[in-house]
Amino acid sequence: MTRSPLLHFFTLFSLLFFTPSCQAPKELVYRDFKNLKVEKLGFGASSLKLDVIYYNPNNFGLQLKYTDLDIFIDGNYLGHSSQDYQISIQRLSEFTLPLQINLDMQNLLKNALPTFLGKEVTVKITGKVKLGKANVYKTFPVNYEGKQRFVVF
Template structure:
């Protein structure tokens, strides 16, 4: 009887621990820096601030995505490190983006004279809990105000 009770308890814990994680909430961008400037590719560094709305912590292992501004390719973002994210907490995702400069040169006037741009990020991430990871596709799209100081 005791073994059966432990089995039931273990099954309950497994089913409650395997809740589908909610998507992280984007909060802001901080510390934007141009790390490397080139004619073909440049490297842009920034800290992305997010909030984990889940009632449990998760581990973020990998992010691989493409970034578009007003439906024009900007560059690729990759993160390949293990990062623990606490439950119901803000966290900072250090980001390094390889920017395709040819795309920027083609669309610089559009970006300079618009007060808002459409940001679209498409990719995958590996998120897990207790050592079990799952690859999840995501597609973020939103309008963001920009201030170029003109």
């Protein structure tokens, strides 16, 4: 039985078109943060809001559905952020991720003085995010550590 050239063309076209779309996404690249503000301040519970800037190095857009993150400053637990999203991330571009962090008030004082004085601190973020494409999502681990200078005053 002979196969038609048209069948070969469609097979080749399908392989070329669909194979790149099945690649695992590259890790998002942290760029910066802005708009840090105290949302709620109290002895029992406090929260911060900030916008985190990331870059999508992928040749395709993504959708961010969920984040579940723990934040540490100089090894001390600062707080937790767990949020549902529907953020569309364009390919090869920066995007802003709004975060609300529920603070651990016991560890806040350990972190506050060096941070408010503008000292460079080690920020560590661990947890997971749910990213996808075309409403097919996968959970990815987050493990970021870097130096950051917070200027509050």
